[in-house]
Amino acid sequence: MLKQIVSGIVLILLLPLIFSAQPVKASGTIYVRADGSIDPPTAPIQRNGDFYAFTDDIHDSIVVEKDNIVVDGAGYTLQGAGSEKGIDLSDRSNVTIKNMKIRLFENGIWLLWSSNNIISGNNITENEWQGISLDRSSNNIISGNNIGENIFDGIYLYSSSNNSISGNNVAENNWDGIYLYSSSNNSISGNNIANNGWGASLYFSSNNSIYHNKFVNNTEQVGIIESYNSTWDNGYPSGGNYWSDYATRYPDAQELDGSGLWNTPYVIDENNRDRYPLMNPWVNIEAYCHTEGTPISVSIALDGSPTHYTTPHTFTGLIGIHTFTVPDKDPNGHPFKQWSTDETTTTITVATPRTYTAYYEYEAPPPSVGGVLVPVDKLGLLAPYIGLASTIVVATVATVIYIKCIKKEQ
Numbered sequence: 401m402l403k404q405i406v407s408g409i410v411l412i413l414l415l416p417l418i419f420s421a422q423p424v425k426a427s428g429t430i431y432v433r434a435d436g437s438i439d440p441p442t443a444p445i446q447r448n449g450d451f452y453a454f455t456d457d458i459h460d461s462i463v464v465e466k467d468n469i470v471v472d473g474a475g476y477t478l479q480g481a482g483s484e485k486g487i488d489l490s491d492r493s494n495v496t497i498k499n500m501k502i503r504l505f506e507n508g509i510w511l512l513w514s515s516n517n518i519i520s521g522n523n524i525t526e527n528e529w530q531g532i533s534l535d536r537s538s539n540n541i542i543s544g545n546n547i548g549e550n551i552f553d554g555i556y557l558y559s560s561s562n563n564s565i566s567g568n569n570v571a572e573n574n575w576d577g578i579y580l581y582s583s584s585n586n587s588i589s590g591n592n593i594a595n596n597g598w599g600a601s602l603y604f605s606s607n608n609s610i611y612h613n614k615f616v617n618n619t620e621q622v623g624i625i626e627s628y629n630s631t632w633d634n635g636y637p638s639g640g641n642y643w644s645d646y647a648t649r650y651p652d653a654q655e656l657d658g659s660g661l662w663n664t665p666y667v668i669d670e671n672n673r674d675r676y677p678l679m680n681p682w683v684n685i686e687a688y689c690h691t692e693g694t695p696i697s698v699s700i701a702l703d704g705s706p707t708h709y710t711t712p713h714t715f716t717g718l719i720g721i722h723t724f725t726v727p728d729k730d731p732n733g734h735p736f737k738q739w740s741t742d743e744t745t746t747t748i749t750v751a752t753p754r755t756y757t758a759y760y761e762y763e764a765p766p767p768s769v770g771g772v773l774v775p776v777d778k779l780g781l782l783a784p785y786i787g788l789a790s791t792i793v794v795a796t797v798a799t800v801i802y803i804k805c806i807k808k809e810q
Contacts, residue, residue, distance in 0.1 A: 530556040589634075603625045649666070685758070
């Protein structure tokens with residue numbers, strides 16, 4: 401009888417030890433509520449006023465219900481299980497989503513009836529449908545993202561207008577790199593569009609501007625259905641796009657007046673043509689201030705020498721390795737933070753054609769909630785470990801008693 405009683409006591413004492421070893425994580429969809437609160441509060445997102453930053457990887461979807469905020473992934477991963485939307489921005493305005501990896505959802509980022517949002521500096525891959533989807537959304541900026549290996553499209557626009565898509569690496573998506581359906585007056589510039597099924601597709605979409613992009617080794621560079629009045633170049637001498645199949649299609653083309661442009665247009669169909677194709681890939685230098693939430697204009701030095709150019713500017717006809725330098729502060733005094741390629745000095749060495757964005761940003765104050773600094777309860781942080789240690793001590797004592805009882809019975 402004594403043995404059974406002691407065994408029961410040991411089991412009861414060990415139960416807290418067993419369950420305390422299991423990690424506790426927030427589960428289910430995470431919401432940024434309209435009042436600014438995070439639901440559930442255990443989600444690994446820290447709030448500082450209107451700035452929200454990941455503190456760990458997240459394995460759930462996020463629904464944003466508040467306008468005028470910044471959500472910074474801080475380099476962490478938002479991962480799904482092949483369904484739902486990674487980040488839902490339905491009916492949202494002035495929301496910035498930046499610096500996170502988003503993978504394995506149905507849609508990486510979803511915008512529906514949304515405007516004036518910024519999607520920048522993210523790595524969006526391996527989603528079931530699209531990396532970024534805009535549905536009846538306007539005046540949004542999609543810049544400096546890596547969008548690849550999505551089963552359908554990299555970037556998808558449906559009935560969406562006046563959006564800017566620039567400086568993205570859109571590669572290895574099974575269907576379209578960039579797909580426009582019934583969408584007009586969008587600007588698509590400075591993107592690397594490579595190794596997709598179709599580089600860009602325009603269905604019933606007109607009056608879009610598409611230039612300074614690099615179309616490389618897509619199964620079909622462009623698909624067009626009933627789409628008119630779009631421009632595929634930025635005029636002379638700025639030029640159009642770089643096409644990897646140009647020399648094969650136009651073997652007799654020559655350089656146009658030493659401009660770095662071909663003298664023969666790249667014909668897409670009878671209504672769409674690039675009048676001034678680039679002979680060499682471009683290098684596009686942009687600048688962006690996260691504090692102000694807008695692109696900015698700063699001076700650019702090339703190979704250590706000043707130029708009369710300011711951001712954004714596309715350099716064409718460059719061959720080999722070059723350096724580009726921007727000021728250490730933007731016109732509003734915000735300090736330089738880093739390049740889109742993670743270099744933290746104002747001078748960047750460039751050997752690969754693409755868009756390079758210089759980021760300026762005010763250093764955020766310590767994390768707080770509602771503008772009030774959150775004190776750290778050190779004793780509270782230690783409480784789980786104190787409880788665990790106490791459980792171990794009690795369990796050890798109970799075990800010793802049990803052993804002594806057994807010996808006495810023998």
